[in-house]
Amino acid sequence: MPNFNLSDEVFTRAAQQFPTPFFLYDEQGIRQAAHGLQEAFSWNPRFKEFFAVKAQPNPHILKLLLDEGCGLDCSSMTELMMAERLGVRGADLMFSANAMPPEEFAYARKLGATINLDDISDIETLRQHGGIPDTICMRYNPGGLFGDGNAIMGSPKDSKFGWMREQLSEGLLRLKELGVKRFGLHAFLASNMLGEVYYPLLAKLLFETGKELTDETGLPLDFINLSGGIGIPYKPEDKAADIALIGQRVQEDYEESFGDSELSNVAVNTELGRYITGPYGWLVTRAMHEKRIHKHYIGVDACAVNLIRPAMYGAYHHIHIAGKRDDPAVETYDITGALCENNDKFAIDRRMPAIELDDILVIHDAGAHGAAMGYQYNGRLRAAEVLHRQDGSFQLIRRAETQEDYFATLFGEGLPTF
């Protein structure tokens, strides 16, 4: 079930104060999600969540997460620069990128970030750009299909990320020669996983592989990074993942793998994005047009440039009408944006209460990979972002993009002044 913690009074009040469309984020929900995760893993004294900046790169939101004790996981120069400006460095920073330009390695090293190498060839690049650190992380790709007896969760054999098993052995020996003192192991093998199975299964694989690599190289395993991938209940019939139970099952695997051995000080890390902010962000939009042809359409003032997931993946996002959340679903609508593209639809054949023009439509689960994936196709511009503070007030945390922003990169001979 999508998150209905905010009342319609909040959405309506926000839509009176800010022009639609805009994203609304809930401070309390985000803080509670971060806190719940840390509680679930509190059995591991060195546990740390490195929030995946790409999911929600608004520095106001990142500040809330830093305040809750999280670090940041960056995957580009721009994200590293944002982390730097927020004062995040050293052990609070992960850098996980693939096919990255060498200067990004150098910059990440300058900030003291823990570097997650995506490929064995990155060793040489890092040696030349930034240098080899004492602690290194390697991203593992076990190939094949990933899952248990009941379900296939992902297909690592088709994934561009990570190192093959035998490359880990070879590469870690090379890294040892170059001066590495300890290592971490990372993998991201499935996305948006509901239920309590994925993390424990992944943890077991990484704990055991980490132990083997320690035996082979003599280098101590310093941490396991379970990365992202815990899902959120986008659909009404979905059940939220039980994070406490996930933490407990990872702990059982940890004790089974490490017991009282010298490895019992291995840190467990995560890089969740979607799980932390996804359910606590909504795209607030207004019904502008009603059209009846072969189907019944409602046109809203947001479009796929604001939230591309439905158009890109056919993703389901729940939508409710402010003030009508308990009304019976009596109509079947396609909810569309204004792009000149027929896949610009937030919902297709959706049963909903009757919509009137000017109604506020609240599109759920837009708090991660929402605004972050915004673009400007058709000259439609990025929406504003508003934070609902714990005291009930609203704070504009990113203004809407303007035509001036759009024109700002255009210049050159023969052009008018934009």
Ligand SMILES: *Cc1c(COP(=O)(O)O)cnc(C)c1O
């Ligand atoms: C995208 C990403 C994440 C976050 O994934 P979620 O599905 O939002 O949890 C974490 N780590 C890395 C390296 C990523 O690329």
